[in-house]
Amino acid sequence: MPLDTVHTVHVVHVGQEPPQSWTAAVYLSGPTPTDPAEPSWRADAVAALRSAWSGAGRLVVFVPEPAPGGAYPAYADQIAWEEEAMRRCDVVLFWIPRDMARLPGLVSNIKWGAWCDSGRAVLGTPPEAERMEYLLHFAGALGVPVERTLAGAAAAALRAIGAGRARTGAERAVPLTVWRTEPFRRWYADHRRAGDRMLDARVEWYAPAAGPAGEAAWLLTVTVGPGDGSRAPAPVRLLSAQGQGMLM
Structure with a gap:
């Protein structure tokens, strides 16, 4: 199986x-x-x-x-x-x-x-x-x-x-409430294509969707290791606001 x-x-x-x-x-x-x-x-x-x-x-x-x-x-x-x-x-x-x-x-x-x-x-x-x-x-x-x-x-x-989502390594630090959102998925896909590595993450703030058609808002601190090794791993802060997508 x-x-x-x-x-x-x-x-x-x-x-x-x-x-x-x-x-x-x-x-x-x-x-x-x-x-x-x-x-x-x-x-x-x-x-x-x-x-x-x-x-x-x-x-x-x-x-x-x-x-x-x-x-x-x-x-x-x-x-x-x-x-x-x-x-x-x-x-x-x-x-x-x-x-x-x-x-x-x-x-x-x-x-x-x-x-x-x-x-x-x-x-x-x-x-x-x-x-x-x-x-x-x-x-x-x-x-x-x-x-x-x-x-x-x-x-x-x-x-x-629900069905959950498969996550490994540092991905386990991103809970489903954030992992499932379109802004995070897009950001993560872009960085993976660039060869970057997520080393850790922490949800600093979260607000649920305002309605059935809305999206949650959240602030996530992510430690990213550049794929090209041009600089040391560094934390970045990602803010996704309701109805406005990723703001930072």
Whole structure:
């Protein structure tokens, strides 16, 4: 069977290196039980994604917990791994079953605040979760999909991904929300024809399309290595404005 027709799910645990290529990537964000006797919800999330993923290629799922039998890295290393994984993912799937006595999810509030307007968030929270009104308010205001079951949140994440797009190396740092836009595709095609190499990328700002016929606006910092070797790799900033194409 050709590789581009095989759909697989690759789980990357904290401290592990991700594969060099993927079609889509999801980060599982939310509170982690501190009681070792309480199972983590992330195993069920991975199972739901695995059973529903039908895209051609590899779906990577970032899990900020150690692999079975493993251990957490140092705290600073944990944070660095999480931040790197989140910036490279196509969807940040939040599952917040908040119980203030058992699973308060305080760090999840910070992560939600950082990613709720990224165009990549999905919010899952059961009806009985405590103190979720503020998060739900902004989910509604920002058009973030909201689901009340973990399976529903996984399905919403895959709907946002759709068929995905194959990316390798530094291309993995460009999420689907930007990768699919015509201004980025045109810019990247021009630079590839010139022999230039994309070495890294980071989304600095994103605004969704104003309507069904509109296009998203975004600001992307890209490190480009000139194909002719005439100068050192350098960062460039690309701004795509709604209805105006690439401005810089």
